[in-house]
Amino acid sequence: MEYYSPTDLNEAYSLLDKYGEDAIPIAGSTFYMGHREELFDEVEAVINIKQLGLSYIRQDDHGLRIGATTTLNEIFAHELTSKGTFGILAETVKELNINEVRNMATIGGEVCIAGEVDMPTTLLAYDANIVIGGSKGVREMSMADFHIGYLNNALEPGEMVLEVHIPQPPANTGAGFAKFERTAADLPIVNVATRISLDNAGACAEARVVAGAATLSGVPERSAAAEAALLNKVIDDTLIETAAVASGDIECIHDFRMSAEIRSLWVKCGIEDALQRAVAAVQ
Numbered sequence: 001m002e003y004y005s006p007t008d009l010n011e012a013y014s015l016l017d018k019y020g021e022d023a024i025p026i027a028g029s030t031f032y033m034g035h036r037e038e039l040f041d042e043v044e045a046v047i048n049i050k051q052l053g054l055s056y057i058r059q060d061d062h063g064l065r066i067g068a069t070t071t072l073n074e075i076f077a078h079e080l081t082s083k084g085t086f087g088i089l090a091e092t093v094k095e096l097n098i099n100e101v102r103n104m105a106t107i108g109g110e111v112c113i114a115g116e117v118d119m120p121t122t123l124l125a126y127d128a129n130i131v132i133g134g135s136k137g138v139r140e141m142s143m144a145d146f147h148i149g150y151l152n153n154a155l156e157p158g159e160m161v162l163e164v165h166i167p168q169p170p171a172n173t174g175a176g177f178a179k180f181e182r183t184a185a186d187l188p189i190v191n192v193a194t195r196i197s198l199d200n201a202g203a204c205a206e207a208r209v210v211a212g213a214a215t216l217s218g219v220p221e222r223s224a225a226a227e228a229a230l231l232n233k234v235i236d237d238t239l240i241e242t243a244a245v246a247s248g249d250i251e252c253i254h255d256f257r258m259s260a261e262i263r264s265l266w267v268k269c270g271i272e273d274a275l276q277r278a279v280a281a282v283q
């Protein structure tokens with residue numbers, strides 16, 4: 001197996017083209033720690049993408065842009081993502097209790113996995129887009145289209161994730177994140193992210209209710225029924241409970257860690273918790 005550490009994107013693209021599906025791009029490489037090292041034996045090349053200048057957090061007229069190799073702890077500490085409009089990103093990182101992993105794992109790695117990880121759930125609640133690059137050019141697609149199944153995404157051979165783009169949300173927006181895991185070092189069993197935007201009369205003008213890590217589809221999903229329950233109404237405790245109960249349209253997975261029934265209950269509890277936080281956070 002060959003190891004490469006390209007320092008510019010064209011070099012990275014030509015390596016990705018050369019090896020195609022026989023190469024793994026790695027960022028923090030935490031996905032392989034402890035339980036998946038054998039995957040390295042199945043490929044001809046490992047391409048370290050951390051020297052490509054893709055570690056940054058910027059804001060422009062179109063919203064927030066986070067480079068693919070930005071680590072979770074960089075997101076946790078940055079002024080644009082630790083408070084204010086996008087402070088929910090740091091709230092999400094805070095729920096991952098292993099500092100060593102937060103120092104290494106990147107936002108690009110999180111979105112590429114889309115399984116038992118936290119950030120894609122929050123990013124879907126913010127209508128994030130994924131910026132993808134390769135020798136044929138750059139394209140952008142929604143998170144919803146990017147995730148096509150458990151550990152499966154829409155990247156074509158030769159492509160990599162360059163950036164996560166989060167559009168500026170409307171004024172009067174608040175968000176909340178909730179997570180359940182067995183131990184502090186475990187992967188999430190259920191996570192939930194909510195985002196609400198209020199109109200001038202205080203009614204809910206836009207709602208996102210997303211559950212991840214728990215879904216039968218293996219990727220984060222919005223609850224259309226919970227969102228519909230909130231729209232055009234003033235959100236109070238009763239409405240929050242109604243929305244949580246409505247979230248049964250998200251089908252949960254049954255596996256060795258938890259039954260689908262219990263997971264579904266935890267999704268409802270998570271939605272209540274995350275909606276309470278979103279209401280309190282409206283600014």
Ligand SMILES: Cc1cc2nc3c(=O)[nH]c(=O)nc-3n(C[C@H](O)[C@H](O)[C@H](O)COP(=O)(O)OP(=O)(O)OC[C@H]3O[C@@H](n4cnc5c(N)ncnc54)[C@H](O)[C@@H]3O)c2cc1C
Nearest residue numbers: 025027028029030031105106108109110112117118160161
């Ligand atoms: C013990 C432990 C507990 C954890 N707990 C949690 C948790 O509770 N919540 C949570 O959110 N995360 C958790 N993680 C982290 C999570 O499981 C993944 O390991 C992490 O998200 C991967 O990020 P990475 O940068 O290390 O990606 P890597 O391991 O480098 O790569 C992961 C995958 O993405 C691909 N990839 C990475 N970057 C790109 C890119 N830019 N373009 C194309 N492909 C790319 C790789 O080829 C690989 O297939 C935990 C990890 C460990 C080891």
